[in-house]
Amino acid sequence: MSDIVSIIQRVLGDVDLVLGWTATGAGGVAAPARFQTAAEAERAVFNATCVHNLAVHLPRLKDQTVGIVAKGCDSRSVAQLIQEREIDRDRVKVIGVRGLGGSIDVRKIWRFHGYGVPVDARTDSLFIDGKEVDRQEFLRQKCLGCRDMDPVIYDELFEASGSSITGIADAATVETALSETGLGTSLTAAEAMSAAGEDESRPLGELFAKMNSAERRLFWREQYSRCIRCYACREACPMCFCRDVCIMQTTDPHWTGAGVDAGEAEMMQLIRVNHLAGRCTGCGECERACPVGIPLMLLMNKQNQVIEELFGYRAGTDLEARPPLLTFDIKGDSRSEK
Amino acid sequence: MAELKLIGFLCNWCSYAGADMAGMARMKQPGELRIIRLPCTGRVNPLLILKAFQQGADGVLVSGCHPGDCHYNEGNYYARRRLELLSRMLPAFGIEPERFHFTWVSASEGARWADVVTEFTGKIEAMGKA
Structure with a gap:
C-alpha cells in the first residue's frame, strides 16, 4: 500500500x-x-x-x-x-x-x-x-x-x-x-440555528420541515439578515465558475442590488440555487464557508432530492450523462401543469 | 383590501394570442392579471418568477403552447422541466406553491383562457395577499 x-x-x-x-x-x-x-x-x-x-x-x-x-x-x-x-x-x-x-x-x-x-x-x-x-x-x-x-x-x-x-x-x-x-x-435551539443544516435528518432540517410557508419566509428573512455579501458561498463552490461575469454582481441585467439586506441576500441565494440546479453535487462547501452560518444546504439538498425524484439524476456520478435541465423527455416528464 | 398583484408570463404564439382572442370576443374575465409577453415559455427563467414573488406578486401564472405545438418545436419541453422543479422548490423558499400555476393555452382557446384567468384569480383572491 x-x-x-x-x-x-x-x-x-x-x-x-x-x-x-x-x-x-x-x-x-x-x-x-x-x-x-x-x-x-x-x-x-x-x-x-x-x-x-x-x-x-x-x-x-x-x-x-x-x-x-x-x-x-x-x-x-x-x-x-x-x-x-x-x-x-x-x-x-x-x-x-x-x-x-x-x-x-x-x-x-x-x-x-x-x-x-x-x-x-x-x-x-x-x-x-x-x-x-x-x-x-x-x-x-x-x-x-x-x-x-x-x-x-x-x-x-x-x-x-x-x-x-x-x-x-x-x-x-x-x-x-x-x-x-x-x-x-441535545442541541439548543440557538445551536441548531447556528449549526449548518446539511440535510433534512438534522435538527435544523427537522425544524424546517415542520414549518409552513409563512414561517419559512420569516426563517429565511432572519437567516439572510445576517448575510454580509462576502460571496464566500460562491467562491467555495466548485460549480460557481463564472467568476468575472457572475450575475450577482452585474447591474445589467439588474437581478440584485448592491445593498446588504435580507431581500438582496435572498435574491442572491435564489440565483445560486437556480443556477446550481442539476449541477450541485451537495459537497456543502458553500455552507461550510459561510462566516455567518446561513444553512444554505437546506435549499441545495432539497433541490438535489427533488431532481433525483423527478429525473433520477445525481450530479457528477456519470461522465456520460446529460444534465437533466439541458434535455427533456416528451412522454416521460411528469406534469403538474394542466 | 389592497388590489392583488398577479403576473402572467405568456408566450407570444399561443397563450398571448389566446388571451387576445378572449378579449376580442369580449369574454368576461377578471382584470388583476398583468400580462408580460415573452417569445416562448422556454424564455421563462425561473428567476423571473422568483423575482416577481420577491417584489410582492401575490400570484404568478405561466402559460404557453401545448406540448408538441411549440413555435420553436421544443421550448415548452424545457420549460416544463424547469417549472416543475420550481413549483416543487417553492415551499422550501417560503412561497405557497398554490400561488404559482403553469398551463397551456393555444391561440384558438380564447374561452379556455378566460376560464384559466378566472379560476387562477379566484384562487389567489381566496388566499389573500401574500
Whole structure:
C-alpha cells in the first residue's frame, strides 16, 4: 500500500502541480496546499480533517495539468466539471481516496475543546490533545449516511483506511450513532440555528420541515439578515465558475442590488440555487464557508432530492450523462401543469 | 383590501394570442392579471418568477403552447422541466406553491383562457395577499 506522499510524488511525474493538504492548520489540522516538486510533496498528509473540496481550484488552473487528491464526494465535483467540459479529463489526474470513514468537523472540536487544540484524526480513531475520544461524535454531519464513499473517477487510488473503519456503514448504524451521541436531541435551539443544516435528518432540517410557508419566509428573512455579501458561498463552490461575469454582481441585467439586506441576500441565494440546479453535487462547501452560518444546504439538498425524484439524476456520478435541465423527455416528464 | 398583484408570463404564439382572442370576443374575465409577453415559455427563467414573488406578486401564472405545438418545436419541453422543479422548490423558499400555476393555452382557446384567468384569480383572491 502506498502512502499519500509517494503517490503524489509519482503523479508529479505527469502533471505540473498536485492539490492536496499539509498539516499546517491550527493544532495540526489539514490545510489545503499545492505541490510542485517531490521535495514539497514530502509535507503532504491525508487525514480525517481534510474536509475541503479542492475541486474548486480546477477551473482556475485550466492552463496547467493538475493532480488532485479527492475524497468520494469531491470526485463528484471533478466528474461534474468534466461533464460540463469546464476541465479536460486528460489534463487532470485524480488521486481518489477510499476508506476514509467520514471526515471530522474541526469547528466542533474547537467549540468544545478550544481553538488550536492538537488534533490527530485517523480513519478509525480520533485523538484530541492526546486523549482518544469518540470519533462518531465529531464526524461532519454530511458524512453521516454518506452515499459517496468510493471515488466516482480516479487515476490513482489511495487507501486511507488503517485496520478498522468505524461507523457510517449503513443508515441504521448512523441512526444509532446519532441517538447515542445525543446529537439529535441535545442541541439548543440557538445551536441548531447556528449549526449548518446539511440535510433534512438534522435538527435544523427537522425544524424546517415542520414549518409552513409563512414561517419559512420569516426563517429565511432572519437567516439572510445576517448575510454580509462576502460571496464566500460562491467562491467555495466548485460549480460557481463564472467568476468575472457572475450575475450577482452585474447591474445589467439588474437581478440584485448592491445593498446588504435580507431581500438582496435572498435574491442572491435564489440565483445560486437556480443556477446550481442539476449541477450541485451537495459537497456543502458553500455552507461550510459561510462566516455567518446561513444553512444554505437546506435549499441545495432539497433541490438535489427533488431532481433525483423527478429525473433520477445525481450530479457528477456519470461522465456520460446529460444534465437533466439541458434535455427533456416528451412522454416521460411528469406534469403538474394542466 | 389592497388590489392583488398577479403576473402572467405568456408566450407570444399561443397563450398571448389566446388571451387576445378572449378579449376580442369580449369574454368576461377578471382584470388583476398583468400580462408580460415573452417569445416562448422556454424564455421563462425561473428567476423571473422568483423575482416577481420577491417584489410582492401575490400570484404568478405561466402559460404557453401545448406540448408538441411549440413555435420553436421544443421550448415548452424545457420549460416544463424547469417549472416543475420550481413549483416543487417553492415551499422550501417560503412561497405557497398554490400561488404559482403553469398551463397551456393555444391561440384558438380564447374561452379556455378566460376560464384559466378566472379560476387562477379566484384562487389567489381566496388566499389573500401574500
